[in-house]
Amino acid sequence: MRAFRRLLGRYHRLAATAVAALAAACAVVALRPETASVTVLVAAKNLSGGVLTARDVTTAAFRPGTVPDGALRPGVPVAGKVLAGPARRGEPITDVRLLGPGLLAAHGPGTVATPVRVADSEAARLLSPGDVVNVLAASATWEGAVPARVVAEGVTVLAGLGDRSDHGALVVLATTAEQAVRLASAQAGGHLSITIGPRG
The missing domain is CATH 2.40.30 (Elongation Factor Tu (Ef-tu); domain 3)
Structure with a gap:
């Protein structure tokens, strides 16, 4: 009986140690900042639509999974292209917002x-x-x-x-x-x- 109790106590200590280690690991993951991000072009200010200039756009980083489909990446030339409608400051610029094949595709x-x-x-x-x-x-x-x-x-x-x-x-x-x-x-x-x- 005494040996069984010692074995049971050792099991409890091991289980407690494992639970504590798991809790610590979860805390580290929860506190760690999100390092992965996707950089896209966004409106640098509130835009009313029309011909874009280089000053009308800037870049912003988004978490993976939050970036809209078709969002334009840095390096894509947008100066001189036509924004089809108003855009709010910080709004990602997507292919269907610009006058071109992406926008026309929706019309057949x-x-x-x-x-x-x-x-x-x-x-x-x-x-x-x-x-x-x-x-x-x-x-x-x-x-x-x-x-x-x-x-x-x-x-x-x-x-x-x-x-x-x-x-x-x-x-x-x-x-x-x-x-x-x-x-x-x-x-x-x-x-x-x-x-x-x-x-x-």
Whole structure:
């Protein structure tokens, strides 16, 4: 019986030592700072969209598993590219936020990005990426004004370039190649305006 008690006591001491060691190891892991990180490009300030400059972006480190898919890494050139919509300071810049193949992929095959100048800058200011619009063209001849006609129906706004002047505002639309041709012809012969419809 005495030998059994000694054996049982030794077992308890070993078990207590193992538990203490495990608790210490867990504490060390919990207190150790996360050393692994992924560095990506983020907005350096609140951005309204439009053409980016090198000063508009900076880098930030994120823990693995928290980085959005398609986040751009340092070294990817972004100056001169078009941010399709507003971004908050510190927000990662992803491929689908920039005007290009990533953004167009969401609109199906055969989609092209078509810049058009809308005559009414204030109306263009109401637009946000994802809005669905009809584009109308109006022109004038020596006989007088010609009634406006729809030249592109149900097209999606990709971006507003922030380029507003006396000649209107530049907007980028997701169109088919055929619609792009009609828009170019209409723009050359008159002024373009828009009506805004429901999304989706």
